[in-house]
Every structure is written in structure tokens, then in C-alpha cells.
Amino acid sequence: MVHGTGPVDHCSSTPFGAPPAAPGACQARHHALRAFRWHRGDPGDPAELLSAFLADNGLPVRNLGRTDDKKKTFGDSTICGAALYVSADAGCVMAGAALGAPSPVPGIPDVYAVIYEHFSKNRPFGTPPLLLSPASHRLQSGLAWELGEWHDSWTREQHADAVSRVRAAIGRGDVYQVNVVGHASAAYRGDPAAALRRVAGLPGARYGGVLAGDGWALATASPETLVEVRGGRVVTRPIKGTRPATADGLRELLASPKERAEHVMIVDLERNDLARLPGTGPVAVDELFAVRRWCHLWQAESVVSAPLDGDVGLAELLRAVCPGGSVTGAPKLAALAQIAALEPVGRGVSMGALGWIGHDHLDLGLSIRTVAVDGARVHAWAGGGITADSDPIAEVDEAAAKAGPLRSALKS
Template identity: 65%
Template sequence: MIRGESTLRMRHIGPLGVGTLPVRPLASRTVTGTRLPALRERSRLEWRITDGGDPTRLLEDFLAHAGLPVRDLTAPPRTPGPDEPAGATVYLSTAAAAHAIGAPTGPASPVPAVPDLVAVVHEPATDPHPDRPTAAGGPTGGWWLGPWRESWTPAQHAAAVEQARTAIARGDIYQVNVVGHASADYTGDPLPALARLATLPGARYGGVLQGAGWAIGCASPETLVEVTAGRATTRPIKGTRPATATGRAELLASPKERAEHVMIVDLERNDLARVAKTGTVRVDELYGIRRWCDLWQAESVVSADLADGCGLTQLLRAVCPGGSVTGAPKHAALAEIAAHEPVGRGASMGALGWIGPDGIDLGLTIRTAAVDADRVHVWAGGGITWGSDPDAEVAEAAAKAAPVRAALAGPAGTRRPA
């Protein structure tokens, strides 16, 4: 069962060698296993779609009331004063983001215990080691994870890919991300298992966020949006191959992967342009090859200067849900997703990160797991174009989920408690 006070614990992953995804600074604010300044929870907001209202506006109002500078993201970054909040951990689900922009929210979440919006405001703690977490990768203490049960069969997944290709042929969409889900029973404390995700190579946004009866573990390599000194940056990832010399060559040479990737880069440029100063949107890097675990992935960097007075609500409505996990056009892709995915995306494909006086750093919750009182849930998928092969897409989703499932399972020999 889930225990303990609800806090965010982000683990800074050090440099992992040439070819790995670069480490983002988010984790330096709330860190597992290091001696950085301690933080404690000052206040918290939790919201579900059934509560009504606009989650992006609720979030901005909550953080502004807490003293964080979210009304105008172009203001210079600053160091918080002694009585000011250090910043806030923020999580926003795909469904919440779709709701905020008037798009279909999709099927019900398979883990309804997890809220659709969480914001935890932190302040410096006098206790140097508040709520110290269990070390990731340590003794399992009877942790047991049961067999995985998929929400659809490989054949049903392949059929969904074909349906997406049919929608592309009709001209309804150009590209869409199709995501599947699996869950497994567990016994024991899930938090050490979720914390192990942060140790996966390339976990740029690695950590655990928990609340009453739920927790999220993340190993994401992808930046949804970062804002520093008024400039917003997104780093879409699209295109995957095994992390071998052959796989890297295939990814570089694949017309299908490049076409899919460039479509999403164009979508991200358009998203940022909605809140940017005219003429400031640029592609800083196109189709760079990075490594996450045993996979090569293609990543680009798109940035823009935010328009004067741009606030958090405007920014989130522009970039969420993330283009790389929806498709193009975004609203039409979300309608396609809602029609064909068997269960909701829950904690996956949303946003998780940090908002503070010094800026914003939100990762996309890919390579993410969630737990409720009884089960562990994971999601994985990929972008579909007219050139997609259904069987290859099924295999790609399995390859993305495999390291997450292995980390959750833990060392060989973990057993079910008597």
C-alpha cells in the first residue's frame, strides 16, 4: 500500500556519457539521496475534471496566491526571499489539458485515484532531512509485482494503427499518437519501485510524486516546456530505434521517421507562436539523435521569446497536451485518440515538473507509471503516419515499456510476501 506524507521527490541523474539525453536542472530543487537544501510542503491543490472549471486558470490563480510569479512569465528570474515559496511541483494530466482547450478528453482513466491536476508549493525546511525517502534500488522488503495485463491485444493495437492510417487517408489528420496501457497487481510498498525509474539512463525528469492513495513515478526524457528569462523552449522527441550502430543508422536514414518528426516540430513551432513575440520562433536543433535506456530517439529543440504579459494559463493552453503525444492537427488527433484508445491515458502523456521564481521546467510524462492501492499502471505508444507498419508500431511500444516494467519489477528474485 502507499504510505507517508505526499511530496515530490525528484532525483538528479548525473552525466551518462556521449549520446545520452542531457540532464535538465529540474531535479536539483527536490532531490532524492543528495544533500541539497531541504524543502517541505507549504500548500497543495488537487483537482479532477469532475470538479469543473479550467485547470490552467485554477493553477495560475493558486500559484499566484502562493506568491509565485506566474501572471507574467517574461519577468526576470529571481531568487526567492526567506519568507517566499521556493517553488512548486506541478502535475497536469492529458485529460485536464484537453479539457482546458475544449478538446475530447478520451476514455476514463484506469487509475482514477490520481488527480488530474496537482500543485505542491514548497518552502525551505528547518529539518535538514524531512520525509527522507527509501533509497531506490535497495532491499525490496517483500515487494511483489504480478503479471502484466494489457488493455488490448497486439492485434487490437495493430487494428488501431490501421484505423489511424485510414483517418490519415481521409485527410482527417496528418499524424496521431496511439497509446496502450497495461497494469499489474502488487503487494508491498510501491514507492521504492517507482523511485527506481529515476535511475534509468536518460531520465531527464525522474522522480516520484505521491498523494493519498496514489503515486506517480517518472523516467521521462522529454521536455514539454521550459521557460527561462522569458524564453520558452520545447524539445519534442519523435522517432525510435534500438540503441545499436545499425539502429542509429536506420533512424538517421528513415524517411518515415523524419517526416513524422518534422510534422511534430512544425506543430510545436505553431504552438509556441501562439504565445510568442512575432518573428522569435526558431528551431535551434533539428533531428538530433539521443539515447534513452537501450533506445535511440530523435529530438529537436524549438524556442521562442514569450509575448509581453504572457501568463501561465496562456502558456499551458498553447503547449498542452504535448504535440509529440497527440498529433497534427492537435484537436483532430485528440478526437481520434478518444475514439480508438481502450482506456484513458491517466498519469501518462501529461506534464510534470517545477514552477518557481527562476522559471518553469515541465517534462512530458512518457515512460511513466502510476499506482493506486492495488495495481501498477504503465502506458506506451508511438506516432502513426501513413507510412507506419502496424506490427512495427506494436513492437516499438513494447520496447519503450520494457525498461519501465523491468525497473518496477526490481532485482531478480523479488518475492510475494507470505
């Protein structure tokens, strides 16, 4: 048996709703069947172990460029696809990078994949999957939601100091850019389901959804594509550059040399990540510095893509793109070493990958604007890219602006 596999912890019919990027045509038809789990410190290569698990369940992850509409069947059910979550820590392991501080939510696996099935017409509606077992530790289902005060893992002064230290590292030539992320948590009581659904429903959440496990759940309002494979092409859509969603904010974002330089640097990094993949053709920048809206913020997004001319497997793809360049920096391994030294609390469920793998496509969002609950506290992360021209206080304020909609959604 593949390491870490077993029954799923929650069925897709829980009050949390659908997982991120699950196909709309599958809503109310798919049911969780079995799951894969891998934690930081577990033996083995998580990319290879995950690939073996998904391949054994009929998903074409050994050659992502091949469209396969012949879904694998198990008894009277058909495998639809898999929800997939990969933490920033797991991405570091896959990339051979330095690991930072431990996650503040250690009960959540660093890799979690759930196989979903479609029942045949012969199975009575509502009959549970044979391999589905109930969770042994439930969240506070049915109780009134109450959120306590937020406690940041570092002060504004400490955050600003970290930005200054990155600027010093840039000045020494150690790195060109580093993404610095802060963490905050708050105690809660009651059922988190409605609050997590509000997070997933924030405006601009391209990957809005919830994934739940045994005594934990995470919700994302991510607007950013880490990697998508569809129609024989691999695509990433890095986001870098933020301003308030006002007319003045738009003008500032478009006119800012600092934001454009920061953005172009990450686009170049993503081009390099895709170019390192065996089996890809020429890498193209299909769109550069397009402005999109997320909640009350303007953000700059580009589209980078390449054709899949040969065999490209999931393990190779994850090693190439994880952790995402827009939440690490450049050069990526050097930036991750800075991050490991600077951030006092691990990135947990944030800054990883979260999405769906089907028979004919893969679509993983970057788990920014993502929160987690663990039965006692809710956790959130926010940060931004630091360059030589960054103003420390402005960077602290930008991180707070990104966290604001998440906190509001959780409180409502």
C-alpha cells in the same frame, strides 16, 4: 479559497525521493507546504484555477518572462517553488479538445501542484510545516515488494487494428498523424518506493523523479521537454522517431524517410503552438533531428524556441502546449478526436506534463515513460506516432520496446 486547495498528502522527505525537475540546490532543504488538486469533471478552468493558486503563493506565473528572485515568505519560511503535474485529460480540457476514456487511476488528480518552502535558520531542523497533514490512506510502506503479471488493455491484434484505423483516417484526409497509446497494469503487494525510484533512475531520464499523494504515487523516466521557460526564452524539445540503440539502429533512424517525416511534422506543430502564444517573438528551430539515447533506444529530438517579448502567463502557456504535440498528432484537435475514439483506456498520468515552477524558471517534462501506483495495481502506458507509412506490427513492437525498461525496473 481557490478550488481544490488544502494540505499536502506527503512531505518531500518520504522514501519516494524528490519530485521531477526539482532544483538540485534544494535537495534536503525543501518541505511540502500546501497543494492544489483538480479532477476531471470538477468545475472551473483548471489553467486559471492553478495559476491563481500559484500566484497566491508568491510564484510569478502571470508573467513567466519576468525573473523574480524576491521569494515570498510565510512566517519563518520561504516559498521555494512548486512541483506540478497536469494529466492528458486536463490538457484536453485546457485545449477544448475531446476527452477520451476515463483514467484507470481515478484517485490521482488531473492537476496536482505542491508548494515547497525553505525553512529559515530559526526553525529547528525537522520541525514539520504547520499545514502539513499525514495521508489518510498510505501505500504499503515497509512491506516486501512483489509484482504480479502484466495485463494489457488491448491485444496486439487490437493495437495493430487501431494503427490501421488511423492510417485509414489519414487516407481520408481527417488527420496527418496520430499518436496511439496502450495501457497495461499489474497487481502488486508491498512497498513501491524502491521500484518507483528505479524507474526514475533509468538512463536518459531527464525528468526522473517521483510525485506522491494520498494513497498514490507516480514515477517518471521522461527524456522529453514539453516546455521550459528560462532566461526570457520559451523552449520545447519534441522527441519523435525510435530505433534500438545499436550501430544498425542509428543508421536506420538517420536514413528513414518515414521517421524524419513524422518528426518534422511534429516540429512544425510545436512551432505553431509557440507562435500562437501572445508575447512571443519569432519561433526558431535551434536543432533538428538530433539523436539522443534513452535506455536501449535511440530517439530523435529537436529544439524549438522563441523569445518572450511580452507578458506570457502560465494559463496561456499550458493552453498552447497541452497536450503535447508529440503524443497527440496533427492537426492536434483532430488527432485528439481520433485518440478519444480509439483508445479503450484513458491515458491517466501519462502523456501529460510533470515538472517544476520556480521564481526564475519553469521546466515541465512530457510524462511519457511514466508509471503510477494506486495501492493495488501499477499502471504503465506506451505508444507511438502513426503516419500513412506506418506498419501496424512494427508500431506495436515499438510500443513494447518503450515499455520494456519500465517493466524491468519495476520487477527488479
